[in-house]
Structures are given as structure tokens and as C-alpha cells.
Amino acid sequence: MKRLVLIAGLLAMAALPFTGLAADYPTRPITIEIGYAPGGSTDLVTRAIAAEAAKFLGQPIICSNMPGAAGNLVLGKIKNQNPDGYVIAAAPTANVYRIPHMQECPFKASDLVPICEYSQYQYGFAVRADSPWKTWEEFVDYAKKNPGKIKYSTAGVGTGQHLGMEFVAKKNGIKWSMVPFKGGVEATTAVLGGHVDAISQTTEFKDHVLSGKLRMLMAWNPKRLISFPDVPTAKEKGIDVQVTTGISLWAPKGISPEIVNKLAEAFRKAAATEAFKQVCLKFDMPNDFLGPKEDAELIRTQDKFMGEFIKSLGIGIYAPK
Amino acid sequence: MDFREVAVTMDAVLAGFSIALQPWNLLFCLMGCLVGTLVGVLPGLGPVAAISILLPTTFKAGPIAGIIMLAGIYYGAMYGGSITSILVNLPGEAASVVTCIDGYQMARQGRAGPALGICAIGSFIGGTLSVLGLMLVAAPLADAALAFGPPEYFGLMTIGMVVVTFLAGKSMTKSLLMAAVGIFLGCVGMDVISAKPRFTLGLGFLEDGLGLVPVIMGLYGIAEVFSNLEDTLKVSILDTKIQGIWPTRDDFRRSMGPILRGTGLGFFTGVLPGGGAVLSSFLSYGMEKKLSREPQRFGSGAIEGVAGPETANNAATGGAFIPLFILGLPFNVVSAVLLGAMIIYGVRPGPMLLSTDPGLFWGVVASMYVGNAMLLVLNLPLVGLWVKMLKIPYPLFFPLIVLFCLIGVFSINHNINEIYVMLAFGVVGYLLRKFEYEAAPLILAMVLGPMYENALRQSLIMSDGSYGIFFSRPISATCLIFAALLLIIPHLRRVTLWRKKAIEFA
Numbered sequence: 003m004k005r006l007v008l009i010a011g012l013l014a015m016a017a018l019p020f021t022g023l024a025a026d027y028p029t030r031p032i033t034i035e036i037g038y039a040p041g042g043s044t045d046l047v048t049r050a051i052a053a054e055a056a057k058f059l060g061q062p063i064i065c066s067n068m069p070g071a072a073g074n075l076v077l078g079k080i081k082n083q084n085p086d087g088y089v090i091a092a093a094p095t096a097n098v099y100r101i102p103h104m105q106e107c108p109f110k111a112s113d114l115v116p117i118c119e120y121s122q123y124q125y126g127f128a129v130r131a132d133s134p135w136k137t138w139e140e141f142v143d144y145a146k147k148n149p150g151k152i153k154y155s156t157a158g159v160g161t162g163q164h165l166g167m168e169f170v171a172k173k174n175g176i177k178w179s180m181v182p183f184k185g186g187v188e189a190t191t192a193v194l195g196g197h198v199d200a201i202s203q204t205t206e207f208k209d210h211v212l213s214g215k216l217r218m219l220m221a222w223n224p225k226r227l228i229s230f231p232d233v234p235t236a237k238e239k240g241i242d243v244q245v246t247t248g249i250s251l252w253a254p255k256g257i258s259p260e261i262v263n264k265l266a267e268a269f270r271k272a273a274a275t276e277a278f279k280q281v282c283l284k285f286d287m288p289n290d291f292l293g294p295k296e297d298a299e300l301i302r303t304q305d306k307f308m309g310e311f312i313k314s315l316g317i318g319i320y321a322p323k
Numbered sequence: 324m325d326f327r328e329v330a331v332t333m334d335a336v337l338a339g340f341s342i343a344l345q346p347w348n349l350l351f352c353l354m355g356c357l358v359g360t361l362v363g364v365l366p367g368l369g370p371v372a373a374i375s376i377l378l379p380t381t382f383k384a385g386p387i388a389g390i391i392m393l394a395g396i397y398y399g400a401m402y403g404g405s406i407t408s409i410l411v412n413l414p415g416e417a418a419s420v421v422t423c424i425d426g427y428q429m430a431r432q433g434r435a436g437p438a439l440g441i442c443a444i445g446s447f448i449g450g451t452l453s454v455l456g457l458m459l460v461a462a463p464l465a466d467a468a469l470a471f472g473p474p475e476y477f478g479l480m481t482i483g484m485v486v487v488t489f490l491a492g493k494s495m496t497k498s499l500l501m502a503a504v505g506i507f508l509g510c511v512g513m514d515v516i517s518a519k520p521r522f523t524l525g526l527g528f529l530e531d532g533l534g535l536v537p538v539i540m541g542l543y544g545i546a547e548v549f550s551n552l553e554d555t556l557k558v559s560i561l562d563t564k565i566q567g568i569w570p571t572r573d574d575f576r577r578s579m580g581p582i583l584r585g586t587g588l589g590f591f592t593g594v595l596p597g598g599g600a601v602l603s604s605f606l607s608y609g610m611e612k613k614l615s616r617e618p619q620r621f622g623s624g625a626i627e628g629v630a631g632p633e634t635a636n637n638a639a640t641g642g643a644f645i646p647l648f649i650l651g652l653p654f655n656v657v658s659a660v661l662l663g664a665m666i667i668y669g670v671r672p673g674p675m676l677l678s679t680d681p682g683l684f685w686g687v688v689a690s691m692y693v694g695n696a697m698l699l700v701l702n703l704p705l706v707g708l709w710v711k712m713l714k715i716p717y718p719l720f721f722p723l724i725v726l727f728c729l730i731g732v733f734s735i736n737h738n739i740n741e742i743y744v745m746l747a748f749g750v751v752g753y754l755l756r757k758f759e760y761e762a763a764p765l766i767l768a769m770v771l772g773p774m775y776e777n778a779l780r781q782s783l784i785m786s787d788g789s790y791g792i793f794f795s796r797p798i799s800a801t802c803l804i805f806a807a808l809l810l811i812i813p814h815l816r817r818v819t820l821w822r823k824k825a826i827e828f829a
Contacts, residue, residue, distance in 0.1 A: 070736070071530050105513070180784075187671045188673065191673055197473060
């Protein structure tokens with residue numbers, strides 16, 4: 003007990019100077035640790051928005067990369083940082099609300115404070131062009147009548163695109179099986195080669211839809227995709243589940259709300275710039291902006307939903323030992 | 324292949340040359356060829372160690388230049404290895420073992436020059452023609468490779484691993500054991516199917532799996548230093564004046580057949596799962612001896628016995644790029660290291676590579692063509708220089724190797740733990756050498772293991788748990804039956820031998 007009081011006291015003391023400094027934040031460069039390797043879409047989109055946000059903050063933003071464990075490594079590292087707003091992380095939002103239900107994570111949702119979400123990945127559902135299914139309804143209809151026949155590929159168990167399909171299965175009493183692959187490219191190869199019937203994945207298969215080898219039946223994103231304006235969304239089909247994820251900025255807990263708001267405001271302005279939008283367009287990434295409150299709310303509701311849903315599937319940390 | 328397809332391929336090939344001939348990429352190609360020849364010349368240090376040690380130095384260069392350089396080391400080593408074989412009677416690397424037989428004899432007869440010359444010329448022809456073969460078959464094969472689903476991959480990998488263990492080392496039991504250890508090491512990390520960490524001992528950095536590069540640097544780089552500290556290789560160079568590198572007309576007449584046959588043989592052995600440079604050189608030597616009208620000349624300085632195998636091992640290098648690039652499957656250790664490198668660069672080899680990243684594929688292929696020409700120019704006049712390299716005292720190299728390994732491993736993930744992994748595997752590698760265990764099956768199984776497991780489990784999901792899927796699909800069925808035969812046949816022969824002996828005793 004004595005030690006606890008001591009720690010609490012020290013923490014309080016440690017927190018004092020930061021609240022005092024929040025008013026003139028930032029006075030020195032800010033570092034963003036990106037949870038993915040350089041050169042990928044996550045990296046380049048983050049670098050693009052950081053370059054714009056730096057202009058509004060009046061301090062340079064340095065982006066460095068800390069790839070590993072699909073973005074979890076950086077979150078585990080960032081939670082131990084000084085919560086002064088000078089070192090923050092960029093990693094997918096789902097790493098905080100979905101992944102902890104799938105595997106042991108080096109952090110808890112309560113260790114981290116979301117600053118904002120600035121860009122989302124594109125997810126879709128596609129079948130081979132020579133398959134009989136022209137619409138999502140036809141596909142679901144076939145799956146209902148032929149339990150266990152349909153196989154579809156994704157880039158892994160417990161990904162949003164897998165859970166979305168299982169959500170549909172549960173609601174409609176469908177039995178189909180997912181064949182997991184190591185990445186989106188392998189999952190695409192499997193559907194092109196006819197080894198599985200369909201693919202539910204980030205739209206890495208876009209080129210094959212455009213060249214006419216695959217037919218995209220549905221987009222998982224809440225809004226229609228710029229690159230596929232004619233493809234209906236899951237929402238339009240009455241499927242209400244969060245498959246997609248975006249990229250969020252994260253700070254360690256204990257950061258003053260004032261600093262969070264300052265950062266979020268700068269990034270909100272940066273997200274509206276033409277330069278940033280162009281980069282998102284290049285990578286086929288929608289760019290809906292969520293402020294700190296909306297982001298935290300998304301994490302709270304999704305954390306609850308994913309916990310219950312993943313448990314009901316009996317996978318991830320709820321899998322029978 | 325219709326005319327349009329040919330035109331499209333030609334277009335891609337020319338685009339590839341325009342990439343390979345950019346000064347930056349040319350520079351990396353040259354560096355790769357130089358380093359490759361050097362490690363080929365130096366006994367002990369092979370292309371595997373060189374590629375993994377130099378891999379981190381290419382990170383800033385980008386994937387194309389990086390892979391061009393690493394590939395250059397691979398086929399450059401095939402060239403260099405022959406020099407040591409001929410002059411020192413020590414294979415510079417494994418694929419040059421057979422070159423020692425007739426090459427060294429030629430050198431003793433004062434014909435080291437033509438022996439080296441025919442090596443360079445044969446290697447050039449073999450290397451160049453196999454690149455041509457790669458160009459011709461890559462595009463149609465990539466389309467055909469789509470028919471390869473998880474069961475086919477499973478079959479191919481089974482046969483690949485069986486052949487590799489079959490060929491590696493003297494004892495099949497030992498190499499099977501090494502392959503088993505490799506599969507186990509490959510299991511460390513996150514399981515793709517259930518997303519659960521396995522064998523991570525609670526260590527966070529193991530969740531991404533054991534890094535291939537630290538393991539290889541340990542087993543090949545550090546272990547090499549350890550075992551050389553114990554007993555330094557005594558290199559005694561045959562003191563012969565190398566004169567008249569250009570082979571005589573008679574030499575050419577004798578060598579043309581072996582070179583052309585070696586090219587075809589090498590290319591196909593390279594493509595086959597489990598085949599590769601080493602196998603092809605042995606096969607070529609055997610074939611030339613069988614076909615020769617004067618087989619008694621073999622072993623006492625027959626130029627055919629140098630020309631054939633040296634051509635074959637270079638042609639095999641080109642062939643081995645087909646399964647690596649088109650299927651993403653490495654069937655020899657060097658390909659495994661190259662695959663590891665590509666994954667670090669973010670390049671995913673597979674049937675899609677040709678359409679998603681044509682610049683990389685054709686750029687690298689064209690660079691191999693360019694590189695072969697460079698090697699020809701380098702090798703013929705520079706042989707003397709390479710021979711001098713052999714005289715550099717080994718102790719000068721060791722600190723450099725250790726330094727490169729330490730910096731290299733750290734620079735990949737900036738993770739100090741990987742240095743510990745490398746050092747641990749250095750000790751393991753030293754012990755393996757002491758007890759005559761081959762490291763090659765271990766490395767290969769470690770890379771193939773996770774893919775192997777995935778293919779098995781994906782197939783079983785596709786078939787709802789029925790193992791019949793492996794036998795109802797022709798490609799996987801053929802592979803599995805062939806693999807089973809390979810495992811059984813040696814024992815059958817032993818069984819018949821025993822039976823013979825038993826009969827004799829009775």
C-alpha cells in the first residue's frame with residue numbers, strides 16, 4: 003500500500019510539468035513511429051499527412067519505422083513513452099479493438115489514447131469472373147443451399163475480412179470455410195487458380211477485377227469506393243459489421259487532452275489538404291477523418307462487439323485449449 | 324505462343340534490359356559478380372554466407388539493385404569456384420567438386436590456362452542460354468502455375484525436401500534429422516491458421532519467427548570462423564605459369580558437346596525441385612564419361628570433364644530462378660536466402676510477380692545476362708589476380724567476417740536479440756560441422772517448413788479434412804509417389820544386398 007501511494011505520488015509529480023507545458027506545445031520536433039516497414043501504403047500515407055500537419059503545428063514531424071508483429075510492436079513500445087506528445091505511434095485502429103481478442107498483445111486498450119484516424123484500407127469481396135454468381139445475393143443463396151461447399155480465402159484468421167464473412171454466415175445460417183493464406187497476394191492467387199471459390203480481402207486483387215478475371219460483388223467499406231463506384235457496399239446489403247480498419251495515431255495514456263486536441267486539429271486540417279488526398283487516392287485508401295472522441299468511441303463499441311463475436315466463434319484467445 | 328504474346332514478352336525483356344543497364348544497377352551487378360567470384364575462389368566461404376552477410380548492405384539500394392547484386396554473388400561464385408578447384412584441387416564451393424577431378428590434372432600437366440578458359444567460356448554459354456530459357460518459359464509458366472494450389476505446393480515441397488536430404492551429405496539419417504530440426508525451427512512464431520504464438524518461450528521478438536538471416540549468418544558465417552580458428556586451411560597453390568588461356572581447336576572440338584549438353588542438363592536440374600548446381604555438375608560429369616568414346620581419359624585431365632560440369636552448374640543457377648520467382652519456392656539453400664531477402668525487401672515471389680512487378684523480374688533476369696558477360700571479361704584476364712587472392716592469409720578475413728555479421732544482423736531489425744540468435748547458431752553450426760551434420764537441409768526445411776505446414780492445412784480445409792485431395796490431383800499425386808519411391812528405393816537395394824549376403828552365407 004505504501005509503495006502504491008509512493009508510485010501514485012511520483013506519477014502525479016511526473017504528470018505536473020506536462021500539463022504546464024501543454025499550452026505552448028509543440029516546442030520541438032515530434033516523432034511518429036510507424037508500425038509498418040517503409041514504402042508500404044501505411045507508411046507513405048502517414049508520411050504524407052505528417053508532412054502537411056507539420057505546417058499547422060509549426061514544428062517538423064520526423065517519421066521513423068518500427069515494423070513488427072503487424073503493428074503491435076510499436077504499440078507495445080509507445081505505451082512506455084513519456085506522454086508528452088513528442089513521440090507518438092501510427093498503427094491500425096483494429097490493433098487495439100480486435101487484435102487483443104485474437105492474441106496476447108504487449109499492450110491493453112487502456113494503455114493507449116487515440117489521437118485521430120485519418121485513412122482507411124479498402125476491403126472487398128470477389129469471385130472469379132467465370133463463376134455463376136453475378137451478385138452477392140446469388141452467392142449467399144447458393145451458399146445457403148449448399149452448406150459446406152463454399153471455400154473462400156483471406157489473409158488470416160481473425161482479420162476483419164474473415165470476421166465479416168463469419169458474421170454473414172451466422173446471421174443467415176450458412177456453413178462455409180475460410181482458407182487462410184499468408185498474405186493478400188497468395189489469397190488472390192488461390193481464387194484466380196480456382197482453388198477457392200471467393201476472396202474476402204483488402205482490394206489487392208483490384209488489377210484482376212479491372213482485367214476481367216475476377217468479379218467484385220461487394221465492398222466492405224461503409225461508403226462506396228472511388229475505384230469501384232458501381233460495386234454495392236455491405237451496408238447497402240444490410241450487413242452491419244465493422245470489417246474495415248483505418249490508421250490511427252496513438253499516444254501513451256496520461257497525455258494531456260489539450261495536447262491531443264492540438265495534434266488532432268492539425269491532422270484534421272492536414273487531412274483536408276489536396277496533397278494528402280492525392281496520396282490516399284494513389285493507394286486506393288478512403289480518407290474519412292475521426293477526431294479523438296469519435297476514434298475512442300469506435301474503439302469502445304468495437305472492442306465490446308469483437309470480444310463477444312470472437313468468443314462466439316471460439317477462436318483467438320477464446321479458442322479451446 | 325502466338326505472335327502477340329511474343330511481342331509482349333519481347334517488350335518486357337527490353338524493358339528489363341533498360342533497367343539492368345542503368346548505371347546504378349550495373350554497379351550493383353558488377354559488385355555482385357566481383358564478390359561472388361571472390362567467395363567462389365576462397366575455399367570455405369561460399370555464396371550462402373556471402374549473400375546473407377552482404378544482404379543488409381543492399382537495403383538502401385532498393386529491391387531491384389539489391390536482388391541484382393545478390394544474384395550476381397550466386398552465379399559469380401559458380402565461376403570463382405572453378406578457379407580454386409583447378410589450381411588448388413580444393414573446391415571453392417560445392418558445385419565445383421567434380422571440376423577438381425580433371426581440372427587439377429590438367430593444371431598439373433601445365434594446361435591450367437585452357438582449363439580455366441574453357442570454364443569461363445562454358446560458364447558463359449551455360450549461364451547465357453539458361454537466362455534465355457528463363458525468358459522463354461517464365462511467362463507461360465506463370466500462367467500454368469496458377470493451377471498450383473495448396474495440394475500441389477504440398478507435393479512439390481515434399482519432393483523438394485526429400486531430394487535435398489537425399490543428396491546432402493553422406494548420411495541420409497543425419498540429413499533427415501537436420502530437416503526435422505529445420506521444420507521445428509520454422510514453427511517458431513505466429514501460427515498462420517490460428518494466429519497463436521508457438522514455441523516463443525514468451526519472448527516477444529520470436530513472435531515474428533526466428534529470423535532466417537541471423538540463423539544463416541550464424542550457421543555459415545560465424546561457424547566458418549570458429550572452425551577455421553581451430554585449424555587453418557593450408558592452401559598450396561600449384562606453382563604453374565598460367566599461359567595461353569584460350570583453349571586449342573582440339574579442346575573446343577571436344578568441349579562443344581559437353582557444353583551444350585551441360586546447358587540443357589543444368590537448366591532442367593535447376594528447375595527440378597531439390598535439384599540445383601551441385602547435382603547438375605555431378606550428373607553432367609557422369610553423363611560425359613558415359614557418352615565419351617575414350618572414358619579412360621576421364622580422371623587424367625580430360626577437358627570434357629571440366630567443360631560439362633562447369634557449364635551445367637551455371638545453367639542450373641538460371642534454372643533455379645524459375646521455381647523461386649514463379650512459385651515462390653526455394654529448392655536450394657542459396658534460393659532460400661534469396662527468398663528471405665526478397666521478403667525483407669517486400670517483394671512477394673509467386674505467379675503474380677510477373678504481372679505485379681515486371682520491372683523487378685525482367686530487370687533481374689536481364690542483369691544476369693549482363694552479369695554473365697561481365698564475368699567472362701573479368702575472368703579471363705583477371706585469373707592471375709584471383710589466384711593472388713588465395714594467398715591472402717585467412718586470419719585477415721575473420722575479423723572482417725565477424726564484424727560484417729554483427730553489424731549486418733543488427734541493421735535488419737535493429738534488434739539486439741537477433742545478434743544473440745546469430746551467435747547461438749554460430750556455436751550450433753560449429754558443433755554440426757564437428758559431428759558432420761549438413762546445415763543445408765536445416766536451412767531449407769526452416770524456410771519451407773511454414774509454407775509446407777500451411778499448404779497441408781489449407782489443403783485439408785479445402786477437402787474438409789480428407790487426405791484424398793493429395794491423391795486425386797495428378798500433380799500432387801505424382802510428386803508424392805515419386806518422393807515415396809526416393810525414400811524407399813535405397814532401402815530396397817540394401818534389402819536385396821542383404822538377401823544376397825544371406826544367400827551367400829547359406
